Amino acid sequence: xxxxxxxxxxxxxxxxxxxxxxxxxxxxxxxxxxxxxxxxxxxxxxxxxxxxxxxxxxxxxxxxxxxxxxxxxxxxxxxxxxxxxxxxxxxxxxxxxxxxxxxxxxxxxxxxxxxxxxxxxxxxxxxxxxxxxxxxxxxxxxxxxxxxxxxxxxxxxxxxxxxxxxxxxxxxxxxxxxxxxxxxxxxxxxxxxxxxxxxxxxxxxxxxxxxxxxxxxxxxxxxxxxxxxxxxxxxxxxxxxxxxxxxxxxxxxxxxxxxxxxxxxxxxxxxxxxxxxxxxxxxxxxxxxxxxxxxxxxxxxxxxxxxxxxxxxxxxxxxxxxxxxxxxxxxxxxxxxxxxxxxxxxxxxxxxxxxxxxxxxxxxxxxxxxxxxx
Amino acid sequence: xxxxxxxxxxxxxxxxxxxxxxxxxxxxxxxxxxxxxxxxxxxxxxxxxxxxxxxxxxxxxxxxxxxxxxxxxxxxxxxxxxxxxxxxxxxxxxxxxxxxxxxxxxxxxxxxxxxxxxxxxxxxxxxxxxxxxxxxxxxxxxxxxxxxxxxxxxxxxxxxxxxxxxxxxxxxxxxxxxxxxxxxxxxxxxxxxxxxxxxxxxxxxxxxxxxxxxxxxxxxxxxxxxxxxxxxxxxxxxxxxxxxxxxxxxxxxxxxxxxxxxxxxxxxxxxxxxxxxxxxxxxxxxxxxxxxxxxxxxxxxxxxxxxxxxxxxxxxxxxxxxxxxxxxxxxxxxxxxxxxxxxxxxxxxxxxxxxxxxxxxxxxxxxxxxxxxxxxxxxxxxxxxxxxxxxxxxxxxxxxxxxxxxxxxxxxxxxxxxxxxxxxxxxxxxxxxxxxxxxxxxxxxxxxxxxxxxxxxxxxxxxxxxxxxxxxxxxxxxxxxxxxxxxxxxxxxxxxxxxxxxxxxxxxxxxxxxxx
Numbered sequence: 001x002x003x004x005x006x007x008x009x010x011x012x013x014x015x016x017x018x019x020x021x022x023x024x025x026x027x028x029x030x031x032x033x034x035x036x037x038x039x040x041x042x043x044x045x046x047x048x049x050x051x052x053x054x055x056x057x058x059x060x061x062x063x064x065x066x067x068x069x070x071x072x073x074x075x076x077x078x079x080x081x082x083x084x085x086x087x088x089x090x091x092x093x094x095x096x097x098x099x100x101x102x103x104x105x106x107x108x109x110x111x112x113x114x115x116x117x118x119x120x121x122x123x124x125x126x127x128x129x130x131x132x133x134x135x136x137x138x139x140x141x142x143x144x145x146x147x148x149x150x151x152x153x154x155x156x157x158x159x160x161x162x163x164x165x166x167x168x169x170x171x172x173x174x175x176x177x178x179x180x181x182x183x184x185x186x187x188x189x190x191x192x193x194x195x196x197x198x199x200x201x202x203x204x205x206x207x208x209x210x211x212x213x214x215x216x217x218x219x220x221x222x223x224x225x226x227x228x229x230x231x232x233x234x235x236x237x238x239x240x241x242x243x244x245x246x247x248x249x250x251x252x253x254x255x256x257x258x259x260x261x262x263x264x265x266x267x268x269x270x271x272x273x274x275x276x277x278x279x280x281x282x283x284x285x286x287x288x289x290x291x292x293x294x295x296x297x298x299x300x301x302x303x304x305x306x307x308x309x310x311x312x313x314x315x316x317x318x319x320x321x322x323x324x325x326x327x328x329x330x331x332x333x334x335x336x337x338x339x340x341x342x343x344x345x346x347x348x349x350x351x352x353x354x355x356x357x358x359x360x361x362x363x364x365x366x367x368x369x370x371x372x373x374x
Numbered sequence: 375x376x377x378x379x380x381x382x383x384x385x386x387x388x389x390x391x392x393x394x395x396x397x398x399x400x401x402x403x404x405x406x407x408x409x410x411x412x413x414x415x416x417x418x419x420x421x422x423x424x425x426x427x428x429x430x431x432x433x434x435x436x437x438x439x440x441x442x443x444x445x446x447x448x449x450x451x452x453x454x455x456x457x458x459x460x461x462x463x464x465x466x467x468x469x470x471x472x473x474x475x476x477x478x479x480x481x482x483x484x485x486x487x488x489x490x491x492x493x494x495x496x497x498x499x500x501x502x503x504x505x506x507x508x509x510x511x512x513x514x515x516x517x518x519x520x521x522x523x524x525x526x527x528x529x530x531x532x533x534x535x536x537x538x539x540x541x542x543x544x545x546x547x548x549x550x551x552x553x554x555x556x557x558x559x560x561x562x563x564x565x566x567x568x569x570x571x572x573x574x575x576x577x578x579x580x581x582x583x584x585x586x587x588x589x590x591x592x593x594x595x596x597x598x599x600x601x602x603x604x605x606x607x608x609x610x611x612x613x614x615x616x617x618x619x620x621x622x623x624x625x626x627x628x629x630x631x632x633x634x635x636x637x638x639x640x641x642x643x644x645x646x647x648x649x650x651x652x653x654x655x656x657x658x659x660x661x662x663x664x665x666x667x668x669x670x671x672x673x674x675x676x677x678x679x680x681x682x683x684x685x686x687x688x689x690x691x692x693x694x695x696x697x698x699x700x701x702x703x704x705x706x707x708x709x710x711x712x713x714x715x716x717x718x719x720x721x722x723x724x725x726x727x728x729x730x731x732x733x734x735x736x737x738x739x740x741x742x743x744x745x746x747x748x749x750x751x752x753x754x755x756x757x758x759x760x761x762x763x764x765x766x767x768x769x770x771x772x773x774x775x776x777x778x779x780x781x782x783x784x785x786x787x788x789x790x791x792x793x794x795x796x797x798x799x800x801x802x803x804x805x806x807x808x809x810x811x812x813x814x815x816x817x818x819x820x821x822x823x824x825x826x827x828x829x830x831x832x833x834x835x836x837x838x839x840x841x842x843x844x845x846x847x848x849x850x851x852x853x854x855x856x857x858x859x860x861x862x863x864x865x866x867x868x869x870x871x872x873x874x875x876x877x878x879x880x881x882x883x884x885x886x887x888x889x890x
Contacts, residue, residue: 004381014815023817025728026706026714027721033711054718090707091714121707150711 027054030063030085033149034140035124037072037110038098038133044068045110047075048096048133050140050149051083062147064140066133073113089117092124093153095170099130099188099203099211106209108177114170122171125156128203128211131191139195152197156187159199163221163234166202180347181332183207185223188214204321204328206351212324215317222310222317225261225280226329233257235287238309240302242291255288256306259368267331269339274357276331282310282363286370295370307365314361322359325351331359405490412443412506418489419447428452429496432463436470436505444505452499454518462501462514474503474512482515494572524550527629527651529796534671539629544574544648547631551578551644551653554635559583565596567610571603574648575610578634583641585874588838592643592656607652610645616836621804623797624837626663627652633667641875643838657838659872661846661857663798664688669860678859685858687789691802692828694789695732696813696821698782702728704817716778723773729814731775735783736806738765743787844872
């Protein structure tokens with residue numbers, strides 16, 4: 001009898017209290033896939049969001065909505081007045097911000113809302129757009145374009161695999177902003193000829209989130225090598241300084257893949273500043289050379305030339321970093337680990353300190369293979 | 375509260391009902407005896423068994439000068455006419471000898487003077503001979519009734535196993551089992567169950583393997599049954615199982631003698647029910663429903679793989695529709711983006727929420743399955759084709775269900791059919807529905823609660839006193855050799871511990887191992 005009563009109560013409880021509050025079928029949702037924001041001179045945000053259209057009778061696959069608002073959260077409420085479903089952010093693929101925004105202010109407070117809701121996806125890639133949001137919207141609305149949100153995410157992923165850019169997600173961006181020993185590095189994309197979106201390289205922000213400089217897509221690989229984040233095999237093309245016959249002028253390019261890399265950083269502190277020795281031992285595989293050279297006999301010389309060339313390129317990147325008082329490599333983390341007392345004093349001013357630091361690059365190259373033909 | 379009052383009233387009423395017929399022969403009445411007057415005896419028969427045109431009487435005259443009158447009584451249709459004519463009537467007529475035991479060439483002749491026994495035997499196909507001036511009647515075993523040939527069971531096919539299945543005759547079924555185990559240790563206890571049917575249940579076990587407590591408990595449970603008659607083995611199972619409210623089967627029913635023999639060797643008990651082609655095997659554990667006899671006759675890699683597939687099938691058929699519903703209504707974040715877009719597009723036209731959609735499809739499928747079984751084969755095929763259209767593209771185009779749902783439902787169905795035991799398959803298909811409801815109400819949390827309750831329930835279950843989830847809980851590592859995967863036969867030297875076998879080792883040196 002007791003069991004029967006309990007059972008009845010349980011059933012009644014289940015039926016009446018069903019947690020249907022947060023139930024929402026996907027076809028009734030408006031899935032934000034791309035969230036982009038820019039800022040006008042009056043500090044007002046322009047927020048663009050795109051969502052897929054499920055109705056097959058409508059030709060266009062994507063709906064792009066743009067509103068002006070004070071904050072992203074505010075924009076969601078405003079955007080909801082234009083959509084037939086509840087706007088949800090669980091599948092955001094990319095968060096795009098205008099370069100103008102990061103030039104002027106720290107984007108993290110603006111993006112705060114994205115970190116508050118546990119249902120939001122923290123895997124969205126954070127992208128800096130070297131153009132205006134309006135231009136992006138034009139591309140989204142073009143009927144001959146794929147879904148820009150997905151396209152952008154895949155673009156970043158693919159280029160991160162070839163070391164053309166970094167893939168910084170919302171989660172890792174948060175980490176980079178809060179980590180004192182490292183400054184953020186974001187993907188930067190550009191719009192070419194009004195309708196093509198491409199990777200522009202890596203945008204580098206300082207510790208307070210202000211855009212400082214950018215590494216071109218060719219320089220990106222060197223930053224990744226320094227971070228020990230490069231995806232192997234890493235393809236690199238460099239011009240080799242050597243005498244060429246007149247007819248072959250300008251054809252001095254040599255391409256190779258880095259197959260293996262040994263990355264060691266030795267941090268030291270003496271005579272009032274930090275010294276970093278970054279040792280890169282690479283094993284490479286030649287993939288293309290546009291000049292005539294007997295590789296086999298010239299191998300030791302060639303290895304030296306390549307090592308020197310890479311070293312020069314990396315040093316140029318390091319100089320750029322030091323010049324802008326930023327640390328996307330994360331050398332501060334090493335400094336903290338190896339000489340904490342000195343780091344402690346300068347940690348709030350690490351960019352300045354790093355600019356004073358002495359960073360030495362040592363490279364060693366070993367050619368493992370150079371193809372099937374001599 | 376009204377309902378409780380009603381229930382209480384019902385309960386009171388029930389307790390007032392007189393127990394089942396007080397069981398006619400309880401306390402046993404003295405059985406009436408035969409008199410030594412033939413006419414009196416015949417009168418008694420005709421009065422006690424009225425309206426039985428199938429009862430035949432044949433008067434014979436025996437003795438040297440054919441003085442003694444004798445009457446043969448038999449149940450037309452229950453006797454083997456050939457045997458009756460050639461072995462009983464012909465010798466009696468030709469010799470006319472009164473020394474019945476010497477002249478009748480029937481193996482089993484019983485002498486009885488008890489009317490109760492005679493009546494019982496008559497209905498079992500014995501032929502009765504009453505001789506005048508004798509108070510003992512002869513009962514000849516001339517049984518012969520309609521029967522079918524021994525065929526391969528249709529619902530339990532095997533690729534490598536024997537192609538013999540049980541028929542409806544208990545003695546034959548026992549013989550089929552004994553053919554596999556011609557051993558004196560294969561012993562048997564007979565129990566008659568049912569007041570009217572007196573169904574003969576033979577309980578088989580290997581006396582030196584099977585734990586006596588099982589045999590005792592099993593027989594005790596059978597003896598306790600008070601019922602009109604047991605028509606099918608399934609009824610017997612329901613009368614004696616540990617958890618009558620459980621959807622999960624606790625005994626296995628099989629139509630294969632080789633299967634029974636294999637289970638007997640593992641220390642289990644088999645109950646052969648007369649008139650039913652199914653043999654009940656007990657005790658069973660949850661995992662033994664995922665084993666088939668074919669597992670042991672194919673390569674062990676292959677059978678291990680197939681066995682794993684069955685467990686995956688179990689999970690799929692219990693969880694897939696529930697996961698689909700919960701992912702669609704609560705946790706869209708779980709679905710990969712490309713799939714969300716496809717699902718969204720395919721669901722846009724669908725008018726029903728995912729739960730209703732799933733319920734409709736699952737119910738349609740169950741109906742098609744059931745209709746296919748009940749209908750004769752040629753029409754059954756039509757049902758299959760029509761059903762295929764119903765739960766196929768047509769339903770999608772009509773906007774009743776989405777494409778993905780069709781995939782989910784068909785996968786679920788296939789996954790449940792991969793499980794060799796049809797009872798377990800049916801149980802799983804039934805458990806789907808509460809899971810789907812839980813998913814629709816509480817999403818993933820509901821599914822988790824559902825799974826936890828199911829596991830908790832299964833762990834608490836018992837089959838003939840054996841924990842249902844052995845060797846998982848209680849944990850018996852040794853039995854894992856035949857659990858998720860099947861190790862080679864030469865690795866399974868011991869009988870399953872869960873059956874508490876008296877003789878633990880079942881084999882010695884199987885393969886010629888190198889001396890070392």
